[in-house]
Amino acid sequence: MGALSRAESRHPLLPALAAQGFGIVAVGLPTLVFFPSLLQQAMLLAMLQGGIAAIMARALQAPSWWLVIHIVFMPLVVGVRALDLPAWTWPTGLILLLLVFWRTDRGQVPLYLSSRECVESVLPLLPSRPCRVIDLGCGDGALLRRLARARPDSRFVGVEHAPLPWLWAWLAGRSLPNLKIVWGSFWSLPLDGYDLVYAYLSPAPMSRLWAKATAEMSPGALLVSNSFAVPERMADSRIAVSDRAMTYFYVYRPAGLAV
Template sequence: MPPALKALLAQLAGLAAAVALARTGALVGLWPLVSVQALVAATVAAGLRSARWWLPIHLGFLPLAVVAHGAGIHPGWYLAAFVILVLVYWTSFRTQVPLYLSNPATAAAVGKLLPAHPARMLDIGAGTGALLRPLAQARPDCRFTGIELAPATWAIGRLLLRRHANIEWLRGDLFAADWSGYDLVYAFLSPVPMAAVWAKASAEMPPDSTLVSNSFAVPGHEPDAVIDVGDRRGTRLFLYRMGARGERRSG
């Protein structure tokens, strides 16, 4: 079931429970009913096996909506906030890939994984180019490509990367891009698309290239190495050396 449909069903279930209790007179007053709706929505979402980050959304959705309604905020602000969120997160509701930004410590760790010779690296779902900027400065002999789909983050990245001649900045679907010409492909996505990432990497990446996944391992496949970045976030990089498909190990 699509995540958005799960969310809708959970909210409707919470609303139905609140309405039923209001009609029986078991609960009286706005906030008790709002609380019931939020708790039921979160419980149903958990029963539908929604991702864990949906639970606080369900718990806070209607209470925050009631508070916002009572604050008398002009509708135009809601429209502006909606447009900004759409431009930043774009199709995250479908891909289930939120916006993650790689920190400088992670960039330094990835830099150590680049070959000593001039290499090509691809950052899939590159956000604002936070990883590529320090890498391009540290390795001017290498060519870097970032691909990002969300319009706002892509535009910010284009602005920030305009002075880096060794960075190619693309807007598009990461799965539509060709990964065959890169020595290293870096992903900081979510657990959801990692099986598809692995399938594409196995089909397109050349032998002796490396797939690096920040925080999210490929399901069913043992990484060749795991690097602890040592930052406050506790970042871990999962490394997969690409060779002949039959040589890959399954966990």
């Protein structure tokens, strides 16, 4: 299937729906037939369903962050229902989630935010001369704002496709003349002309990102991936970030390398 693996190319909602459905059937059917009295224990059943759904998702090779979603989804539904909230809170909550996470189901990239300590690890990687940096999926833009303040001689661009994080990043960065926040998909933006490309994505799109980087990045430019390595590619260096998450940067020089 070319550079993309089979797991990367399939729609991520399909295994998610399959896992949730399996969990509902695996818990609901025996309960209805053999243990109807347990129907009064909604939270217990929800926790069982979440655990079984996570196990099934693991068997279907879903990304690890989906496992957490499966575990907490049904208990959250039961818990929120017990609060007896007004009807309007449900569509409002759904809209807010959509504005924050947008098409995470398609891009397979959840909202990750870089730690403050990441700034101190990125700064030494920048050339001493004025340079250009782009953050692919910049979230709330905090990393770029700190970099822009530390390097007023350089230009920084952040790309974010989720509306609410983009709006936050754009508003918070308006006072910085060397920072630009763009709304949209970074896949449509060329990477040539940037001295450093920063990405904090997920394992799923890394092969595709590598193909884009090798085709577009300028000679000598660095691709810095927070936490996620390019499959089957040895990083030029690996940098430990002194944060609570024990983050690692994987640093590559993709220009001129074959896909």
